[in-house]
Amino acid sequence: MKKGIYLKYLRTLFLYIALITLSIAFIMPFLWMVTTSLKSGEDEIFSYPP
């Protein structure tokens, strides 16, 4: 029985990890857009890494 609860927690944890990773992937373009729009000047915008 204890093992079952463990498994359940593990599963929920996995679920959250997956959801959060995917959320980041979906939100990343927005974040990038917002941060880019707040940068001034070309040198900052085209700095690499972004």
Next chain:
Amino acid sequence: MRKRSILARKENLEGYLFILPWIIGFCVFTAGPILFSVFLSFHEWHIFDDMKWIGLGNYKMLFTDPLFYHSLKVTFEYAIINVPLVLIVGLLLALLLYPKVKGTSVFRTIFYIPSIVPVVATATLWIWIYNPEYGLLNFFLEKIGIDGPDWLYSTEWVVPAIAFMGVWTVGPTMIIYLAGLEDIPQVYWDAAKVDGANYWQRLRYITLPLLSPTTFFLFITNLMGALQTFAQAYIMGGGGEGFGAPANASLFYCLYLYEQGWSWFNMGYASALSWILTLIIFVLTLIIFKTSNKWVYYERS
């Protein structure tokens, strides 16, 4: 009895009166132009000259037009990549969001937000993400040791790039899958669990078959949408060069149709092109319908 039928008739009439503005609008702005385009497709017409009846001339010309075949190829290449990808990702997200855990509504919102962004804004944003030198994507690819391609500037990658972007707007597909999942009675899963089926087995033998009507619906609607892709290609081709750039590699069917109509004024030919596309979509849908009894399961039957 008699009185009631008069009342019913009167109500009927009133009903039609109420929707009359819509009916007029539909006839003038939708049905009229549709019929007119059928008529046009049998003519040669360049807007300013007189219409010349040429029978099937436009349709015959299609078959000797290399750009017709090319644009069809481009469009199908897009659909073959985009449609399965969107369905798989949509299903995956729906499966992740289905379990009743805290915060699912937040995640739902996050996954749906990109879908409410206007396509022009999405396309413009992704031109930047795909930029080979300064873009976000190649930055991450470089991090994991991959030398990213030129994406929108490359003849090989421009169509896949536009197709991949479609995953970002997977929202509606995900929501419909989610609704489909909610419709499946919990007892099936419970019964399977008791029988000792693991998650994958339950997914394979219960969830997927019971979701097949949803998949069927989404497959058809997404395919129709994919074959009519216009705005993304118009904006993103060649990183903003548009009109099939680079070197016609992103000349989608609807772009070519638009070019024929509005760049070259071949209205008759453009109408013929649009009817051929309609026919292609119709035939494909028919084929999918015909084969559907092999893979779509309705609970009732």
Next chain:
Amino acid sequence: MSCKKFVGVLVVVVMLLLSVYLPAKVFLRATTWDEAEGVKWIKEVFAKYEKLNPDVKINVQSVTQGYDDKIITSLAGGTPPDLFMWWDYPRLASLNVLEPIENVVDLSKIDPMLVKWVTYGGHVWGVAKDWTTRVIWYNKEVFDKYGVPYPTNDWTWEEFREIAKKLTHPEDKVWGFLVSPDPYDWEGYIKMNGGDYLSPDASTMDGYLNSKETIEAVKFLTNLYLVDGVSPSPSIISASGGSYAMFESGKVAMIDSGSWFIGYMQSRHPGITTQELAKKFGCVFPPHPKGKEVKTMLHNAAWVVPKKSKHKEEALDVLKFLAEEGGRTMAEAGWALPINMEIAKEMKLFDDPILGTFLEVLPYAVEDPSFLKRADWDKNFAQYIADAFDLIMLKKATVEEALNKAVEESEKALKRK
């Protein structure tokens, strides 16, 4: 309806009719693609006409999005503006929707080259408003930084290439020249090498687009990017805000362009004069092959009058005035070059450090640009040339292969119709 109400309505109707008919004022609609600043100067010019002709009022409409489509649908619908800006005259003239003006307007004061560039099928279709020749702009700061002497009008292709190489410093993210393939923009280079796109009778590209001279010219231009690497890639250009932004900031030392860069700078630094501009930038003739004469392309937008104008006579009268006026108002405002060279001389524009080059190179403009030879130029020829240039720049084909393919496809397209 009560009697009072009826009288009231009657009075309003009569007043409306009076206001329309009594002053006998003619309202002309003029449509342009210009934006705020350009529209301001157009209005200034038209105000002068209205002063001389108090019974005419000209309303200026600015259409900045989908200009061509809007003009074309209005022409097809039979309700075009009375005057509008245009540049691709064969496209409309061949549809028989424009009014030829050579018998109405006195064109003798307009520079002959500017008249030639609005002529198609033996008729003149408009009065030039904005024109520019193509020159090489150079950023003096970049030249100074790398100790390269400024170019002169008599430079050759080889000298140009050497200078571009000297100015290219990938470690500083600086490139010598910005290569951007375009059939129209490159026609001058092809013609000055003795090549051409079309045969003299304009029937085919075979033997011209794929001739030795044309291939040589296209190789010269594309090799700047492919072999010498003196040009940034299209993706870098677009990510850097376009060619003007790169040129202004010194990321690119030279560009091939028209006078539009002046407008670009004026929009960023309001009130900047060409003298001030010349401190940082210079203009010279495009380079030419050794032993051959330079040629340049012209961009020539004009006011035209549609056949279906509701007030054709008045509209043509406005064109008469514009030809007479010679572009003086806009030249004095520093917005455009005059179309009458006497005015340019009078204003000493030939001595202007920037504008002088545009005026001096005008006599070297191509005499017979391809787009004025055929109404179907874009559809049956130019689009295949553009594809060929794309393929060459993407290294998908050699210059010979790509140009031969363009000829082949153009021939096929001509046969289909």
